[in-house]
Amino acid sequence: MTDVDAPRWLTPDEQRAWLALAGTVIWLPAALDAQLQRDAGLSHAEYQALSWLSMSPERTRRMSELADTANVTLSHLSRIVARLEQRGWVRRTPDPSDGRYTLAILTEDGWQKVVESAPGHVAAVREHVFAQLTPEEVGQLERIGSRIVGHLRPECAASHPADVTVRA
Numbered sequence: 001m002t003d004v005d006a007p008r009w010l011t012p013d014e015q016r017a018w019l020a021l022a023g024t025v026i027w028l029p030a031a032l033d034a035q036l037q038r039d040a041g042l043s044h045a046e047y048q049a050l051s052w053l054s055m056s057p058e059r060t061r062r063m064s065e066l067a068d069t070a071n072v073t074l075s076h077l078s079r080i081v082a083r084l085e086q087r088g089w090v091r092r093t094p095d096p097s098d099g100r101y102t103l104a105i106l107t108e109d110g111w112q113k114v115v116e117s118a119p120g121h122v123a124a125v126r127e128h129v130f131a132q133l134t135p136e137e138v139g140q141l142e143r144i145g146s147r148i149v150g151h152l153r154p155e156c157a158a159s160h161p162a163d164v165t166v167r168a
Helices: 012-040 046-053 063-070 074-086 108-128 135-152 154-158
Strands: 061-063 091-092 102-106
Touching: 012 046, 012 108, 046 061, 046 063, 046 074, 046 091, 046 102, 046 108, 046 154, 061 063, 063 102, 074 091, 102 108
Parallel strands: none
Antiparallel strands: 061 102, 091 102
């Protein structure tokens, strides 16, 4: 094997940073899911679907767009939304502008579920993420996360401006 063919291994600094990021990607969703299950009876995926609908114009979004935002297949999202429909929090209807698409619509009861669930979720995010960081590190986290997402999914990075303020 020539030097050109040799793998470019991570430096010790890169390896430590990678392991920290990988641990965050594994353990943070599990902690957020546990809080939501305990306090709201929702999985993290269910909460995210409700939350994204709550932030959408008219609390409505095409299922295909919601699946893309959640980075899940349309069939996986359909199972999530079916559970939310059974609870009366979401309803589905054909898109009147193009019947090939289905719209997911947050119901009034679904909106109330978001309003009730959001404070506990925000408290968990604050505890597990922001309470661990200095204000300077919060800015660094935003810049680092935006650069990584911008590389992986430029269309997603562009659709989430940093100056968005969302309140239930």
